[in-house]
């Protein structure tokens with residue numbers, strides 16, 4: 341059987357997306373992110389049998405931001421199973437990642453785990469169950485990606501915390517409605533640290549290999565999930581991974597995925613590959629312009645999407 345020539349396809353895609361290289365702006369509501377050179381691009385594909393195809397800044401580490409929410413969800417499902425769904429929903433929100441409106445109307449139950457409100461509840465769950473949630477979360481992410489050198493970026497976390505007014509408002513609203521058990525400051529400290537993890541496209545492609553392959557038992561650093569739980573994490577990535585652009589990503593790319601305001605996007609083709617792309621300039625929905633384009637072209641060129 342002929343193998344897809346991913347390396348050639350990546351080179352072609354890179355050439356084709358060059359006209360978009362100056363479109364969009366890097367996130368600046370987190371001051372430390374505004375210091376990153378916005379004109380960088382990296383991409384890495386990892387096939388399910390472990391072959392790696394990378395281009396340009398595939399090994400440069402960046403702030404994974406909201407991509408971290410997938411790791412939190414995996415840990416929380418392991419810790420709580422279906423009981424988790426009493427505190428957070430699994431419907432797309434159709435609103436911005438940091439919106440407060442829906443949370444007020446829906447009385448403190450976040451629509452899904454991938455908007456900020458949902459991920460702040462997940463941080464609360466981790467705090468409740470684990471003695472050292474920061475240490476345990478990091479060792480899980482290290483095991484998933486197979487890279488023991490991964491770490492939090494304290495500077496990014498502190499920078500976000502200093503200007504984290506909206507997330508503090510979300511946490512207060514959750515607390516008011518009885519959906520946050522821990523101390524607000526403590527929960528936010530964990531949440532901001534989780535967002536600050538620095539990873540490369542290669543690290544992310546490797547870590548998401550576990551979500552691309554529900555047939556191999558999911559067991560990393562003592563965290564285990566059933567095949568059904570892994571599939572459902574993918575389902576939530578498909579419906580909620582891009583906030584109010586989830587429909588557009590599904591339409592253009594056709595894979596489950598998750599973005600972060602650091603400019604990273606990961607996507608999963610179940611039983612085939614995981615892919616991570618990074619470029620800091622974002623569109624108005626907070627998703628990487630070049631990243632979206634590259635993934636759209638990848639599934640178009642290869643004629644491979646879940647549909």
Ligand code: GLN
Nearest residue numbers: 405406437456535600601
């Ligand atoms: N840490 C960011 C925030 O809470 C994550 C948002 C994102 O990546 N979409 O605002």
